[in-house]
Amino acid sequence: MTEFSRVLMVVNPISGGREKSGLLEEVKEILETRGLESHTFFTSGEGDKQALQQEIASFDPQRIISMGGDGTIKLIAEILQDNSIPVGVFPAGSANGLAENLDLPTEVPALVDVCLGNKFIDLDTIIINGELCLHISDIGLNAALIKNYHEGNIRGKLGYLIQSIPTLIQSDFPFQFEIEINGKTISRKAVLIAIANAKKYGTGANINPNGRFDDGKFEILIFKEFNIPQILETFKENVELNEDFLEIIPGVEAKIRSYKNIPFQIDGEYRGDIKEVVARIAPVKMKIAVP
Template structure:
């Protein structure tokens, strides 16, 4: 028997261009079998945070299920003030970076069992420009790709692929950065700088071999050049990246400055063209249901 009774399922109906009805049916089936209560909220992109805050206050869920991509998980996590409510993840977005890193994969029945199960992992979150980041944030070339993707009409990995060539043609890289960390200041030229807990992007590309979700630190990843052979290396099981391609710095707090405004993204969502990024470990950990 479950040690909880009230489940809230948050569904992003348009994420990844995927139909969510099969997931919803499986959750309803297993919830009914366990005699649990279920409330479903469909995001609309307008007023979701305020609406969910009210539902969480009134309904008092003991488990929250996220059906969407990293943005849906983040929406939920931003409303939780501690790690008392576990989040169950159904990867159903264009990019599912957190699920990819936590090995959350399988059919709907299996994912539902995991989401309603009793095995959890406490993960660190990063506050980036005072916004929660659960996966990877970056400034530079990848953020430019995400910006172009979100302005396009095609979703999923095909949409990213289609936008990759024009992004490379239009981007004025490398960029000049200044980084403040551990009381030191360094200058670097790079195509992008990422701030990450995760080992890899939702595409499966392993960019952060030192990444751990529970060590109280994050990594600053400085990609110094656009090197296709090295990029292809990141998709291998065992990654061996050249120091001329990638420099890694561990930190609990850092500031990154650019000489000019360049694209910036958090967890796969474009956040504008900016010059400054601040990052620090959040005092609140997130509780995720895992296999």
């Protein structure tokens, strides 16, 4: 039985290149039939953080539904901090990385049931170069792909696919890295290094088979080579990746350095070409509704 009455829907109207008015109306009808009062906040890309803070303060929601991609969830997390308002994830972005890891249903009524339910995880958060990360950050080949994707005109998974070939042609990999973690410093050549708080990318690739959202640590994933058979392996249900392809190191703090500027992304958003990444588990957790 629902034990709350006010639901705030935070909607990115342009995420994933998808028009959401029909979807939004369907969700609002379900909320209304359950006797719930709802407000809708639309992100605009300008002043969203302050505007959403004001909306939360004035409406005082007891549940929040995020309708967008990873960026929308991240915006909510940055505002809530230690606030314990549960958040339901309604995937409607280009590559819904966080949602991909939650095993959410695809039908709208069932998805709303999860968003309004009483089963949660306390999601770990990571501070990476001073910015909050909920899902996966990386430096190297995948970040270069995301950079090219955002510079292109086609959204969704097709957009990523179209950009994959020019990214491979243009990138000067492998890269040389130095990694400080667990009191040790190691040197590695790699095509990319990821800081993972989850198992999968939004594409469904299972790159961190033993990863967990709520274990108080992240994994440093060192992809040593561009190996197509091993990449295809990540899309299988039972993943078996060899150590020549991927090295995994768990930790709570890490520093990654390169010898030249390399593309870098956090939760699917390109953050420039950089030489150093500093990551640590943050004290703040986010309460996420799960099936």
